[in-house]
Amino acid sequence: MKNSEKIKVVFIDDGISDKYIIGLKECKIKHYVSQNNQILPSKGADHLSHGTLCCSVFLEYAINYEILDVCVFSDKNVLLNILNAFEWCLKCNVNIICISIGSYSYHVLKSFKSYIENLHNKKILVIAAASNIDRVCFPACMEHVVGVRYNNNLSKGKIEYCINPFDGIEIQANLPEKVNFLNKLVGDYQEDIVSNSLIVPYIAATLSFFYDSYIKTINIKKWINQVIQNVYYNSFNLEYLKRHISKTESQNPVLYIDPTVEEEWVNQLIDGFKKREYTVVELNNKNLPNDLMIDIRLAKSKSISLTELLVLIEYIFSSDIVVISCRDNPFRSEEYMLVSDVFIYNDKIIIKKNTETFLGGHQQIDQVIQKVINTFS
Numbered sequence: 001m002k003n004s005e006k007i008k009v010v011f012i013d014d015g016i017s018d019k020y021i022i023g024l025k026e027c028k029i030k031h032y033v034s035q036n037n038q039i040l041p042s043k044g045a046d047h048l049s050h051g052t053l054c055c056s057v058f059l060e061y062a063i064n065y066e067i068l069d070v071c072v073f074s075d076k077n078v079l080l081n082i083l084n085a086f087e088w089c090l091k092c093n094v095n096i097i098c099i100s101i102g103s104y105s106y107h108v109l110k111s112f113k114s115y116i117e118n119l120h121n122k123k124i125l126v127i128a129a130a131s132n133i134d135r136v137c138f139p140a141c142m143e144h145v146v147g148v149r150y151n152n153n154l155s156k157g158k159i160e161y162c163i164n165p166f167d168g169i170e171i172q173a174n175l176p177e178k179v180n181f182l183n184k185l186v187g188d189y190q191e192d193i194v195s196n197s198l199i200v201p202y203i204a205a206t207l208s209f210f211y212d213s214y215i216k217t218i219n220i221k222k223w224i225n226q227v228i229q230n231v232y233y234n235s236f237n238l239e240y241l242k243r244h245i246s247k248t249e250s251q252n253p254v255l256y257i258d259p260t261v262e263e264e265w266v267n268q269l270i271d272g273f274k275k276r277e278y279t280v281v282e283l284n285n286k287n288l289p290n291d292l293m294i295d296i297r298l299a300k301s302k303s304i305s306l307t308e309l310l311v312l313i314e315y316i317f318s319s320d321i322v323v324i325s326c327r328d329n330p331f332r333s334e335e336y337m338l339v340s341d342v343f344i345y346n347d348k349i350i351i352k353k354n355t356e357t358f359l360g361g362h363q364q365i366d367q368v369i370q371k372v373i374n375t376f377s
Contacts, residue, residue: 006066008094015045015071024181034081035074039088056181058201086115100129100197102137109138120144129196130169141168161228255342257325281319
């Protein structure tokens with residue numbers, strides 16, 4: 001890029017409001033809406049939207065930019081609207097994409113994959129927010145995406161880069177002490193309003209100063225490592241894992257099937273979910289190490305390697321449904337336990353989420369599947 005060229009930054013969000021932005025800084029924003037497989041001109045948001053807050057952070061710290069606003073919440077087809085926005089970004093030769101929206105579904109990951117690769121090949125930098133409940137999510141945790149997370153334990157304004165992060169989130173940061181534009185929009189700056197979403201524009205503004213060097217690099221990770229001087233090497237975040245396994249209720253259903261249930265029935269159950277386009281992982285005694293008992297206090301655990309553990313955890317957090325059909329629930333230790341949502345026994349199915357008992361036997365597979373889907377949708 002020439003020095004005189006402006007960095008084209010796209011916010012894929014719920015729209016940006018000129019009404020609020022105009023009071024912060026002189027800035028002409030081009031507004032669009034993604035709907036019906038089209039990107040159409042728009043007037044922008046008419047309220048103090050999430051996108052407006054994110055934009056205010058970017059405006060405070062960036063220079064020499066052009067802002068494009070794409071609203072993807074015009075209807076219920078948010079995923080299709082995001083993919084449509086990605087395609088549009090490819091055609092418009094933008095430089096940086098800021099996105100705070102994501103999904104936990106592995107099915108969605110497959111939809112994002114080709115778009116993210118194409119954006120990466122065109123040197124379009126995608127900066128995405130990690131999940132606010134610390135779950136693996138997409139696109140933030142994907143390769144070729146700069147995943148970012150808020151960490152209020154860091155000093156104000158500090159940015160850290162993680163080498164080989166466990167969950168794919170390379171950058172953690174804290175906002176600077178003075179966030180004047182944000183203060184004007186929401187009153188005195190309060191820590192409790194800051195989330196991963198607001199770190200995205202802060203990182204976007206920071207990396208925008210180095211975008212010329214990004215064009216010349218091949219490896220995005222090495223480039224970030226050079227730009228962000230504060231580097232840490234805790235690739236496996238034990239506290240992150242503890243928060244998940246100690247939850248009393250998982251986000252996606254976990255089906256624990258009594259080992260006396262016929263294997264063929266279990267296979268039919270899993271196939272039934274897959275035919276409905278759900279991603280299912282089955283953990284059983286065949287695909288788990290012998291006598292596995294996963295203790296997340298890794299220093300004391302000798303029954304499973306770190307690599308094996310990470311693979312299993314990745315399966316669990318990136319699948320729509322987890323089926324455990326082992327002799328015993330393998331994710332159990334003295335302190336932490338992955339508590340199943342659905343227990344399936346010989347003559348009944350108990351769904352913990354609403355403490356309902358569904359009787360009828362295992363032969364009614366379609367009814368079982370529909371009951372689980374309805375409960376957790």
